[in-house]
Amino acid sequence: MQYKIERLPNGFCDIIVPVGELSLEKTFKCGQCFRWVRLGDGTFKGVLGDKLVMIKRFSDKSTDTSDVFTVNLDYNDAVKFANYLGLNDDYSPLRDINLTNFEKKAMEYGKGIRILHQDIWETSVSFIISQRNNIPKIENTIYRLCEKFGTKKTYMIRGNDVEYYTFPTPEQIINAGITGLNSCGLGYRSEYVYKFALDFSMNKNNFLKCLSDNYDSKSTISFLITHLGIGPKVANCISLFGYNKLDAFPIDVWIQRIADKHYNGTIDYQRYGKLAGLMQQYLFYYTKYNEQES
DNA sequence: CACCAGGCGACCC
DNA sequence: GGGTCGCATGGT
Numbered sequence: 001m002q003y004k005i006e007r008l009p010n011g012f013c014d015i016i017v018p019v020g021e022l023s024l025e026k027t028f029k030c031g032q033c034f035r036w037v038r039l040g041d042g043t044f045k046g047v048l049g050d051k052l053v054m055i056k057r058f059s060d061k062s063t064d065t066s067d068v069f070t071v072n073l074d075y076n077d078a079v080k081f082a083n084y085l086g087l088n089d090d091y092s093p094l095r096d097i098n099l100t101n102f103e104k105k106a107m108e109y110g111k112g113i114r115i116l117h118q119d120i121w122e123t124s125v126s127f128i129i130s131q132r133n134n135i136p137k138i139e140n141t142i143y144r145l146c147e148k149f150g151t152k153k154t155y156m157i158r159g160n161d162v163e164y165y166t167f168p169t170p171e172q173i174i175n176a177g178i179t180g181l182n183s184c185g186l187g188y189r190s191e192y193v194y195k196f197a198l199d200f201s202m203n204k205n206n207f208l209k210c211l212s213d214n215y216d217s218k219s220t221i222s223f224l225i226t227h228l229g230i231g232p233k234v235a236n237c238i239s240l241f242g243y244n245k246l247d248a249f250p251i252d253v254w255i256q257r258i259a260d261k262h263y264n265g266t267i268d269y270q271r272y273g274k275l276a277g278l279m280q281q282y283l284f285y286y287t288k289y290n291e292q293e294s
Numbered sequence: 295c296a297c298c299a300g301g302c303g304a305c306c307c
Numbered sequence: 308g309g310g311t312c313g314c315a316t317g318g319t
Contacts, residue, residue, distance in 0.1 A: 297318105298317105299319100303313095303314095305310105305313105306310085306311075307309090
């Protein structure tokens, strides 16, 4: 996608994107991430690494051809953040595929969703926790996890210190122990997360190497699935939202409902090619948030 | 108050 | 290989 990053006098940056290609609301609230919060004025606040990130679309800067987002990052970090937002990924091949009316409607409804390039450790833990939970519960559980075992930081806004918490490292999870994880409401997933932290910290290179394009979604999923608490669905989510394997296709209860209603029980997602995971998000978002179609 | 949630592991045949 | 069943917890 064509986009631009421009420095502002105050040290922050504008990210300028073709109109409609980036929706903060859809991207951050479609269930792929759990820590972005929408503030009253439309700003989205998140924590990436040890930084507090705030981004907002400014309608007075935007035109009929481009949307302008201001982010509280310097140029180098804004470049990385644009990649986090998936702005370097080309979604146009999905439009070349022969889609059904239902698929076209879902794609139109979800326009502006970007598949994020999230941290693999945070994504793995988040989706281990996600199983058999609803999204508000996942968000609350992860918030408690960060508050109790992450690192407290402060960020100054207009003279006031705002507190925030980093996502706990594997070491911080190990120190928390099963008891500490239980106190955050993880339930039976505490053991999964604890053992995953041990394995991740000891074999970090095995996880990192899956980020390479030499490792496709299939080999990444088959590696992830060997870990306790990671089954096919969670492995597909981690691959899609953390490892940037855009052809991964998580099948959860919502997707299965769509399959039963519109596809005679199974979705032939190979048909969507290398962007199957993006189509999955369109289908998920459309049926979950558009009550007309649920 | 039941019901259920971006499923998985253990166990069965 | 495929089909059940229990599971901690809290949001709705």
